[in-house]
Amino acid sequence: MKRRITGATLFGLGILCVLLAGALAWIIVPSQRKVPLDLIPPDVVLEASNATFAQVQLGPDGAPQLTVENAGLRATTGIKPDFEAAADLTGDLEGNTVIWNVFNATDRADTGAAVNRSESRIALDRESGEAVTWPGQCHNEAPQDPSQNTACTPGNVDFEGQLYLFPFGTQKQTYLYWDSALHEALPMEYQAEEEYNGLPTYRFEQQIPQQIINLEPQELSALLGFLTPGSTTGSVTYQATRTIWVEPETGAIVGYRELQHRELVPVVGTPVVIFDADLGYNQATLDVVGEKAADGRSQLRLLGTYVPIGLVVLGLLLAVLGYLIARRGRRPYYQAPARTAEPETTRAQA
Known part of the structure; x- marks a missing residue:
């Protein structure tokens, strides 16, 4: 459970870094x-x-x-x-x-x-x-x-x-x-x-x-x-x-x-x-x-250039790392094998 939370957090931070890079390059710095x-x-x-x-x-x-x-x-x-x-x-x-x-x-x-x-x-x-x-x-x-x-x-x-x-x-x-x-x-x-x-x-x-x-x-x-x-x-x-x-x-x-x-x-x-x-x-x-x-x-x-590039690289690394951690944190699901029906025994006829 902890791995899944950590992975989701890192993935979210990565996406946030990418969004911030875009805001810097196309909104904040031009303004x-x-x-x-x-x-x-x-x-x-x-x-x-x-x-x-x-x-x-x-x-x-x-x-x-x-x-x-x-x-x-x-x-x-x-x-x-x-x-x-x-x-x-x-x-x-x-x-x-x-x-x-x-x-x-x-x-x-x-x-x-x-x-x-x-x-x-x-x-x-x-x-x-x-x-x-x-x-x-x-x-x-x-x-x-x-x-x-x-x-x-x-x-x-x-x-x-x-x-x-x-x-x-x-x-x-x-x-x-x-x-x-x-x-x-x-x-x-x-x-x-x-x-x-x-x-x-x-x-x-x-x-x-x-x-x-x-x-x-x-x-x-x-x-x-x-x-x-x-x-x-x-x-x-x-x-x-x-x-x-x-x-x-x-x-x-x-x-x-x-x-x-x-x-x-x-x-x-x-x-x-x-x-x-x-x-x-x-x-x-x-x-x-x-x-x-x-x-x-x-x-x-x-x-306008160097910080956004750095944020994009960092964001992608965090997102990938978060995805891998979350994936490893999933418990494997085992399905019990289906029981085969045993043949009914019949009495031998005299």
Whole structure:
């Protein structure tokens, strides 16, 4: 009797292990492939060793002056999640969206003097990493004259596509990636599998051909007035190439390079390069994003692959062992042999 109970228990535990493996692989882990609501991303720093850029500085009389400089650049992006705003979301956004306040600061590498400032508020889908429609989204570029600052006005931009994250389980396909200069999402094409920063990654590339970008009239007038005196009309052309390395399990961007070129083109006169730089993650950024991506990848693979496989193997062993023990615990059933009828004796007749 005890053998049968032990065998049945082991068999039940084996089935339970198999069911738990299936739940981990197909229900629990997939449901956790989302950006944590309490995630605080690390600061990301892009550097260019030798760049050309327009910079506003105060002259001897205290008035702002715009000049073209050559020096190293350091661009820092900091992200501060807005937990309260995310908690107030309703409808399809509730529980599926994070709200991030993003601050960008570009400075000279040699003196630390400010070159550009911008801020954004953006809503991102926790699973795909894409920007989602939200009335509070906004973007503000600091104007060339730092004394004329404007606020980040809700609804002044419609973010779309990928910005700071790719989907969990990134695929070998083309994604739309946001371009801040053009204020639209453009194709980012898959190129190849590569090992980058010690991780298996997918490399994507975005090519933006030369084109005119829209500037506020006062900003364009300031550029023309300072850099091409005598010309009152013109345009700014822009072109860029971005290369991104993505760890596909987590969708983390573990490598980034951007080549950007802008020129002020007056109707009369010679074009002036106002920005030209080859920007990429510095070593500190490579280290921190690589470590976080590796940890996330290991955790997802452990819970989504290795643990379920181990549970299935253990479950099958327990089930087989339980069946064998229960089978041996059965008492053999013996059936008494049928008694053969003895022939009746008859008296011998005299």
